[in-house]
Amino acid sequence: MLVATVTALLNSCPTAKQAKQIHAQIIVCALNNLEPLLVRQILLSASTYSTTVAQYVLKILYHLHCPDAFSWGFTVRYFSQQAQFKEALSLYFQMFKQGLCPSTFAISSALRASARIVCRTEGILIHAQSFKYGFCGCVYVQTALVDLYSKLGDMNTALKVFDEMLVKNVVSWNSILSGYLKLGHLAEAQRVFNQIPRKDVVSWNSMLTGCAKSGDMDQACLLFEQMPERNYASWNAMISGYVDCGKIESAQKLFAEMPQRNNVSWITMIAGYSKFGFVESAWELFNQMPEKDLISFNAMISCFAQNNRPTEALKLFNEMLKADVNIQPDEMTLVSVVSACSQLGDVRYGSWIESYIKNFGIEFDDHLVTALINLYAKCGNIGKAYELFDGLKKKDVVAYSAMILACGINGKVYDAVNLFTAMVDAQIEPNLATFSGLLTAYNHAGLVEEGYQCFNSMMEHQLVPLLDHYAIMVDLLGRAGRLQEAYELIESMPMRPCAEVWGALLLACEVHSNVDFGEIAAKHCFELEPTTTGYYSLLANIYASVGRWDDARKLREVIKDKKLAKIPGRSWTEIT
């Protein structure tokens, strides 16, 4: 590669991520035999992208006159430490292809990389190589192997390697412990924990997290009190445990009590608030954060997107791109941004967002593609949605549900049903959202009996219908004119019906000019959402349609008063 080409490439690179990938290419060139002086020039220009890369480049240059196994090993380790696991692995295999004998350095780093991104085949291959080169007695290699097999969930092999270790260290103990915890074998983990000769703070934290994840906060508390030393991870694991079991107040209390907070603490709380719909509290914390990083922005953007505040999500996204903040978004950012765009349901966002993704050099991973399916479906581009769906590497329950809904809102009931059948055939368990999509499909097609059957079949999948499912059913029954049944369904609901549910009935009553149920539905809507004038209009329409002009007029008066009373508040939100 010529200096000019590489330099131009780097200068035109719009994202740090792409720049990093180009670094990787350059480093391979460097190690592969380019003239040192030429490469030096390239690397120095590359190093302007980050100080860590600059430091690294200097070290590489030191060895450059002879790209030997040591340099390669050093490089693999560097990438592994930088959490660039894919790059680390690919470098390792390139080195191997050159016929160079790997060092324990390279092997243990490559194993670490394959453990972190759970590359089964690669990991096992490297294990075989380390055996071939006689490195299986090296503690670093052994420790990495124990961790690899624990992360793969293969505890038999992990234990086999572990038992062969002449010198067991606390890291290998901890790897075994986290292996069992990952599988949810709490009792086994506890047994291992008790056996660890010199437990360190990681051992305690792992055990604590295991208890918290299984919902046993009492045991987690006990461990937290007993542990000889606490670090950030200990406190954060406790906070995260409380958030997971819905005890947001306890989480809040610990957050306030902890001696020092790091970004993980802040983000755990923000995500916790988001989960339970406390958007204002999340926003307040976010603003108090001293050093906001990518993940904190992602958490906050996701909070807005998940709580039906798409405009604020997009606003914050723009905020992070501003020069004074300048944080590069990643796949996860875009997933929330795409979700926000689809909530706004504006066709224009489709191409806007795609060009953004391309400009930022972001990969279209399955999550992002699923979010895009929804976006295109909402914009009515079902063909594009299908195209994306077919291109998915792995179709999971979310992907199927998104596609079923895509068909549902675009009037393709039979496609939706076929997808559902295909999904069940593929042994993928439908969830609540799957049924939302399917019911939506039946609703759009006005297929009452099928919808009913579908609703009732939820029980067969051990699913209890949520508010939304009831809302769709009420809408379906109501539009079909089966108002009595719709009303009875509402009455049979195990949870308190929200305004949306009564609103669906009210709307149906307007369509069918039914005063009796209309009045009941409206009464509930007025109670639940006194400021929404739309419900008053609906009832007024119903009165008008049966000739009760006086009642209709009275309601229109009420609407006028309410609108007047609302003006100050509304204009305020519109300005900001």
Place this chain on the structure above:
DNA sequence: CTAGGGTTAG
């Protein structure tokens, strides 16, 4: 080796 952010819901 432990702790934080993602997709579906007329």
